[in-house]
Amino acid sequence: DGETILKGLQSIFQEQGMTKSVHTWQDHGYLATYINKNGLPPIVRGGAIDRYWPTADGRLVEYDIDKVVYDEDSPYQNIKILLSKQFGNIIILSGDVNLVESDLAYTRAIMGSGKEDYSGKDVLILGGGDGGILCEIVKLKPKMVTMVEIDQMVIDGCKKYMKTCGDVLDNLKGDCYQVLIEDCIPVLKRYAKERREFDYVINDLTAVPISTSLEEDSTWEFLRLILDLSIKVLKQDGKYFTQGNCVNLTEALSLYEEQLGCLYCPVEFSKEIVCVPSYLELWVFYTVWKKAKP
Amino acid sequence: DGETILKGLQSIFQEQGMTKSVHTWQDHGYLATYINKNGLPPIVRGGAIDRYWPTADGRLVEYDIDKVVYDEDSPYQNIKILLSKQFGNIIILSGDVNLVESDLAYTRAIMGSGKEDYSGKDVLILGGGDGGILCEIVKLKPKMVTMVEIDQMVIDGCKKYMKTCGDVLDNLKGDCYQVLIEDCIPVLKRYAKERREFDYVINDLTAVPISTSLEEDSTWEFLRLILDLSIKVLKQDGKYFTQGNCVNLTEALSLYEEQLGCLYCPVEFSKEIVCVPSYLELWVFYTVWKKAKP
Numbered sequence: 193d194g195e196t197i198l199k200g201l202q203s204i205f206q207e208q209g210m211t212k213s214v215h216t217w218q219d220h221g222y223l224a225t226y227i228n229k230n231g232l233p234p235i236v237r238g239g240a241i242d243r244y245w246p247t248a249d250g251r252l253v254e255y256d257i258d259k260v261v262y263d264e265d266s267p268y269q270n271i272k273i274l275l276s277k278q279f280g281n282i283i284i285l286s287g288d289v290n291l292v293e294s295d296l297a298y299t300r301a302i303m304g305s306g307k308e309d310y311s312g313k314d315v316l317i318l319g320g321g322d323g324g325i326l327c328e329i330v331k332l333k334p335k336m337v338t339m340v341e342i343d344q345m346v347i348d349g350c351k352k353y354m355k356t357c358g359d360v361l362d363n364l365k366g367d368c369y370q371v372l373i374e375d376c377i378p379v380l381k382r383y384a385k386e387r388r389e390f391d392y393v394i395n396d397l398t399a400v401p402i403s404t405s406l407e408e409d410s411t412w413e414f415l416r417l418i419l420d421l422s423i424k425v426l427k428q429d430g431k432y433f434t435q436g437n438c439v440n441l442t443e444a445l446s447l448y449e450e451q452l453g454c455l456y457c458p459v460e461f462s463k464e465i466v467c468v469p470s471y472l473e474l475w476v477f478y479t480v481w482k483k484a485k486p
Numbered sequence: 487d488g489e490t491i492l493k494g495l496q497s498i499f500q501e502q503g504m505t506k507s508v509h510t511w512q513d514h515g516y517l518a519t520y521i522n523k524n525g526l527p528p529i530v531r532g533g534a535i536d537r538y539w540p541t542a543d544g545r546l547v548e549y550d551i552d553k554v555v556y557d558e559d560s561p562y563q564n565i566k567i568l569l570s571k572q573f574g575n576i577i578i579l580s581g582d583v584n585l586v587e588s589d590l591a592y593t594r595a596i597m598g599s600g601k602e603d604y605s606g607k608d609v610l611i612l613g614g615g616d617g618g619i620l621c622e623i624v625k626l627k628p629k630m631v632t633m634v635e636i637d638q639m640v641i642d643g644c645k646k647y648m649k650t651c652g653d654v655l656d657n658l659k660g661d662c663y664q665v666l667i668e669d670c671i672p673v674l675k676r677y678a679k680e681r682r683e684f685d686y687v688i689n690d691l692t693a694v695p696i697s698t699s700l701e702e703d704s705t706w707e708f709l710r711l712i713l714d715l716s717i718k719v720l721k722q723d724g725k726y727f728t729q730g731n732c733v734n735l736t737e738a739l740s741l742y743e744e745q746l747g748c749l750y751c752p753v754e755f756s757k758e759i760v761c762v763p764s765y766l767e768l769w770v771f772y773t774v775w776k777k778a779k780p
Contacts, residue, residue, distance in 0.1 A: 251548040
């Protein structure tokens with residue numbers, strides 16, 4: 193059988209200084225790849241599992257994915273949860289690597305890198321269906337956290353397969369939090385009308401935003417709408433956190449920063465470059481706040 | 487010209503939701519790649535610059551390399567210094583991604599992750615030609631650091647192109663350090679014979695070790711020889727630091743740990759999993775020390 197053949201070949205390949213990697217698939221055996229140090233590993237086309245998930249700046253990278261844990265289409269997007277050997281379960285929304293369960297770096301960065309005091313605060317999370325941010329903030333004794341996630345199926349998948357959320361998604365309501373399954377735009381508009389204000393607004397929407405309404409005819413207009421509404425529901429000394437993009441997409445980052453100059457009120461911002469291990473590229477995170485009144 | 491054509495095409499590709507990445511080469515123009523979100527970026531074969539450097543566990547990854555800064559063969563190895571857009575200059579020894587100048591994570595980890603006190607200590611560095619470790623330890627007021635690097639050309643290349651070394655490689659001797667351009671095996675044997683002892687021995691040799699002598703007929707025997715000699719020149723309460731390998735090569739890591747049980751004296755060890763951003767995979771680092779005498 194395969195195992196015996198593999199053992200016989202092993203010493204020959206080792207002699208030639210080749211590196212071995214073995215991938216096991218449930219029920220249909222395994223694949224041993226020997227890679228010559230000076231050559232390129234072959235691309236596996238049409239495999240049962242897609243291991244190639246390009247970076248945001250368009251580079252080809254192969255993930256150590258061994259298993260498809262969850263793969264469903266919701267009304268809004270394709271939701272995949274795949275098992276990476278080194279990172280654990282990894283959630284991919286419409287082809288975009290979102291979060292890995294072993295990886296606190298993203299959650300930490302989008303919460304302000306440990307420099308904020310969330311105790312007794314009012315917090316609004318836009319998106320965040322994997323539950324990572326909600327789970328971490330709830331530990332910090334906030335007054336109230338409201339999370340607005342459009343896609344119930346992301347919550348269902350993460351509740352079952354992503355360690356990031358702890359037990360926080362088991363119920364949509366807790367002592368100090370609530371999860372609304374809604375499009376965040378009408379929710380933000382409602383809050384703005386009611387003059388509700390938050391200490392922190394955390395925008396954890398997917399990098400390419402999704403929405404049910406048709407009033408946004410371009411990605412930038414959509415982003416600016418979210419930004420404007422978010423700043424509207426922010427206290428004068430509140431902070432807005434969001435991911436930007438990979439550090440190499442300098443043009444996109446500049447465009448984003450330009451938008452920050454076009455909001456209904458003047459804002460200031462800072463940015464931080466963070467290594468989120470599973471992203472395989474450095475990522476930029478933004479903090480935005482209202483400019484102090486003169 | 488290219489720029490005009492590019493601008494004309496831009497809107498068409500954007501409409502289709504494609505991601506753009508532009509690579510510029512000095513003197514011979516640029517390449518704009520449009521990537522369909524659901525497709526794979528094409529592999530560039532025979533390009534002037536090789537952007538593909540497989541991970542230790544044999545996965546195909548493409549680096550954001552724009553420029554060859556240095557490319558020379560020394561008597562021991564091929565030395566390449568390449569410019570990564572996000573990471574800065576990156577040194578690759580015989581195909582093995584060694585260190586990136588922006589990346590303190592590797593140096594920090596192999597120095598004991600900030601938990602050690604180097605002031606007034608005797609330190610031995612094996613390899614380390616990029617100067618990263620030496621530069622960091624010298625800042626911590628050690629008594630004496632001896633670095634043994636086999637390859638003068640690595641030092642020459644890094645001195646010129648890698649920020650990691652500061653000015654520490656400008657001279658091979660300083661107030662509290664010396665650099666020996668030698669094979670570390672005979673040096674270790676000499677020190678062992680002289681009963682010299684160090685507080686810290688840091689093994690920063692390349693993952694696949696190189697040596698001038700022929701007495702090591704396999705990688706494992708070579709590794710065990712280095713380990714045995716290093717432990718011999720270590721004080722009873724001294725520590726030995728080294729990199730292991732990527733976290734996915736569990737078999738290789740187990741074999742390494744087996745070797746630790748076959749040394750001339752009993753040792754104990756701990757390991758830590760660290761994200762070195764430029765490696766694009768998680769890496770294991772070891773701390774080894776002599777077992778306390780009963």
